[in-house]
Amino acid sequence: MTSSESKVSARFFLGLVALFLGELRDGLTMINMQSAFLMVSKSYSEKQAGILFFVFGMSQFLFQTPAGYIMDYTDWKVGWLAIASITTTGLTILTAATAQEYGTNLGWMIFIKFVQGGVTALIPPGLNSITQGIVGSDGMTQQVSRNEMRNHFGTAIIVLTGSLAAFFMYPDIGMLFLVSPIACAGVVFFLLKIDPKDIDHDAARGLESGYELTGKDGVPKNSVDKEGQNLSPMGQASFNFDTKDEGHTDGASSPLTLLKDPTLLTFIIVVFLFHTSNGTVLPLVMQTLAIGEGSIGILMSGLCIIVAQIFMVVSAKICGDYSGIWGRKTLFLVGLFSVPVRCLILYILTGIKNAQEETSVFLQVIILSTQILDGVGAGVFGTMYILVTSDISAGTGRFSLTLGLTTAAMSIGGTASGYFGQALAQDHGYQNAFMILGFMACIPGVGYLIFMPETLNSLQADNMSKIEEGAENEEKPVAAGTLA
Secondary structure, three states, rough: OHHHHHHHHHHHHHHHHHHHHHHOOOOOHHHHHHHHHHHHHHOOOOOHHHHHHHHHHHHHHHHHHHHHHHHOOOOOOHHHHHHHHHHHHHHHHHHHHHHHHHHHHHHHHHHHHHHHHEEEEEEEEHHHHHHHHHHHHHHHHHHHHHHHHHHHHHHHHHHHHHHHHHHHHHHOHHHHHHHHHHHHHHHHHHHEEEEEEOOHHHHOOOOOOOOOOOOOOOEEEOOOOOOOOOOOOOOOOOOOOOOOOOOOOOOOOOOOHHHHOOOHHHHHHHHHHHHHHHOHHHHHHHHHHOOOOHHHOOOOOOOOHHHHHHHHHHHHHHHHHHHHHHHHHHHHHHHHHHHHHHHHHHHHHHHHHHHOOOOHHHHHHHHHHOHHHHHHHHHHEEEEEEHHHHHHHHHOOOHHHHHHHHHHHHHHHHHHOOOOOOHHHHHHOOHHHHHHHHHHHHHHHHHHHHHHOOOHHHHHHHHHHHHHHHHHHHHHHHHHHOOO
């Protein structure tokens, strides 16, 4: 097999890894399913479920940056990702097998979630560093989009299988988590099909010369096209934080130099605020549909994830096709502002639900349909935050570390949201919880609009279409014989 064919083969298997990595990637899909399982089958309270979500997220936060640091320097990226996938699968099964009624062994469950959070911290930087090592920074836009599309589609299939199992086994629904080992087997099998020689570890780190994101005036370099026009229709903001214009040498930038970048710091704050408001909305919607509604409620709860994942596939496709044309900022703003709109609709619908003695199927379907907006918000965010992180870290040699920082902000935001949202729901009701979260969700959207510049590099925009055209021409004749 030629070097070109080997690279195409690696991209093909990478897509299959992303497909099966669905619910394993950040652990949140099965954490949400576990919350519904624990509250319905094991009689956990909202606050008990929120504590587990909090511990899981705190653990991810603590280990995310070290995990990114490891992935920047290790040449065993495939091995680390395989080990993390196997371990988190075992912990998911252990959760379902050992949970006791009313949370009587809550301490043990907290320990499991702490370990699982640390293990899953390796997965995002692992997958994305392997991706960048195979396709390079110029190929990231299309490949991340493809990864996200397959990831969301795989998650939808896995959750649909689990939800149907839970529907027929209700009220003993712990067996639904057996779908996790099936997904894990696919991840490990296709990971081991990737030839490690196809991973350029310097490219995986973002160690490329001739590019630096932020200049001394705080404005990203190369953020306009050849005519001097902004790449984003939304324009860009200018920073004047008096940062020094430090050039990069052949080695990677120091972590301290990385943290001086005002664009990165702004983005970390936006990521944190977005997940603080959005992280708990899905569990609350699932609980709204599941609690007190029997087996139908459990099925509807699972459909929440499935509907969202289907629309996340569409969102990821749009991000891949148009973020190189419209820029990152415009699409990111669409995702950010979809959350307050979603919370407003949920506020109205839960008010109607509270006024009814028995929830109608029609109202349940309408509440379920709000997950379309989750598909828009989370789908855009899931793709774009990786691309923006890649933009920011280009040339620094610290892609995985930077991704660790942004993902840590995501984890701590989701952690705070998980406990805060559950506490709001238990103490003030689901309707008021959605109202408060909706107001909170406006802050990151306005912050990104005003303070965050366009991060797409014009050189990337010029090269993107050429790379994609070449990849498509190569992939057609090669992919058919790859599995042979």
